[in-house]
Amino acid sequence: MHVMQVDWDDLKTVLALVRAGSLAGAGNALGVNYTTVARRIQRAEAAIGIKLFERLADGYRATETGRMVADHAAAMEVEQDAMLRLLQGQDQTLSGALVITAPQLLIGPYLGPVLDLFSRRHPQVRPWVRASNDLLDLRRREADLAIRISRAPGDTLTGLRLCAQNTAAFASPDVARRIADDPEAAIDWIVYHQTPEVPAAALAARPNARVRMVFDDMVAMVGAAQAGLGVVRMPMFLGRSTPGLVQVPAMPPQPYADIWVVAHPDVWPGAKPKAFRDLLVPHFRARWRDFVATPGPG
């Protein structure tokens, strides 16, 4: 029996399985077959001489030793990510993948044209778009560039402000007509689960209002508005660019967080992220009026 040695990729596999809880989940994360995950775990356990996981009916559960091993593997992953970020930041080629994340509803009308232009300008670069309303972890390289709605780029990220924005009230034409015909009619609001009340600014404008439905998904919420189920407060770019919605006077336009493009400082100088920003920033700067209530200076 030799001195204890574990393949580093087996440690990575242990980490993936601790995180995922199942062979299939870990295999997806690693890009290998789930039977490969099972065999690597067996190999790691043989090398270490201790069980790292209990095999349960509904998946693998890490033992205390398994969690300890995963903690160290996570620290190794931090080093790998730091290295890869530096490599990306130094990468002056315009070929290979560029991972961009943005909220789903911002991609179609605004990122779409930029991606189209970018792809024509730089055919060797493959944009990989990760639509997500969650903030992906740029330190862990879940994306290279992120378009975010926030008030600042974030303490650890480098960013550029794309434009300011407002929210306003939008509804289907039928709902809009009913509101216009009867200024005293009750307003049915469809609200987002994170702020499940009638907006304060809306109550000031039209007090006779109630929350009719609460949604936890913005796409579905927009669909509900299109279907005439009520009034939705949404960013003005979204209301204006969604067919079947019109702005209604249920709430005056409100200030909202800005739109930013951000990246990890290590990645920011890379040629690919820079090339994408070179097209993105002018595109947004040319269309800032779409995002705010008045066509004056923002």
Next chain:
Amino acid sequence: MHVMQVDWDDLKTVLALVRAGSLAGAGNALGVNYTTVARRIQRAEAAIGIKLFERLADGYRATETGRMVADHAAAMEVEQDAMLRLLQGQDQTLSGALVITAPQLLIGPYLGPVLDLFSRRHPQVRPWVRASNDLLDLRRREADLAIRISRAPGDTLTGLRLCAQNTAAFASPDVARRIADDPEAAIDWIVYHQTPEVPAAALAARPNARVRMVFDDMVAMVGAAQAGLGVVRMPMFLGRSTPGLVQVPAMPPQPYADIWVVAHPDVWPGAKPKAFRDLLVPHFRARWRDFVATPGPG
């Protein structure tokens, strides 16, 4: 082309090659064939898209990027070593390898019997002895236990003092006879390269003395003394246990650093290191007189 992914074992291979400077050296360190090292380096360079090494006639030389990658891989290795130390410290089995390092000349007469007993007591444990006068890096797991000559265990290590010791002057019987026959005769010293002068205590006892030869290897130096080339200051246990050497009055016995057994704190509690200490400590405690000048309390 996918998002950049590098096998972690390939990163480990990059680190080994930066350290070794040649494919063969790296292969030795990793326990794989040198052609495997070459292919893993090619694989890593393909995955990253940048050359990590220049191929020179006398080996591989890391580029700046190669060194950066190796730095991160070294940090990953620190994590691996911390994990493995914890695993070893928690290991309550008495099977598998135990790596012990000690100065060459201490092994034969003193560790040999302990190793013999230990191996009989615990046949499932395989001692792996690394004879070295250099201090191996216990944090990097170059050894599990170290027998060292020093004044303290070291800031980051856990240790037990085995015994005190003195040095004295030893020579061949012929040289000893010449010294005894003529108290005014010049003394030829053979000295160690780190302190290449006649010992001050020797000059006080016999001022007519000179450095005849300087050695950088203790084993060779002992051999030179046996061959009658001069007087050597050495630990008393060594002089006493080496055939063909006798103590000579060229220098009174001098205080010298103690002998310790040390380990990394994470590894110290493990069953194997503890079992070895359980035999080692009594063995030395029973023979402390071998190491000092007088048979009184040390």
Next chain:
DNA sequence: AATGGTACATGCAATTATGCATGTCATGCA
């Protein structure tokens, strides 16, 4: 009780990685 879905275990075939053998090149020494 039956069914569908999810998860894991295992044997076999395919793919990938590795080691060996051979050849080439550069360098230092006699």
Next chain:
DNA sequence: TGCATGACATGCATAATTGCATGTACCATT
């Protein structure tokens, strides 16, 4: 100049790893 040594490159055979297919088990739902 010739030889020995050390280093790397490459093709081929072998060994190891991986993915696929099949089977079993468990749980939730109907």
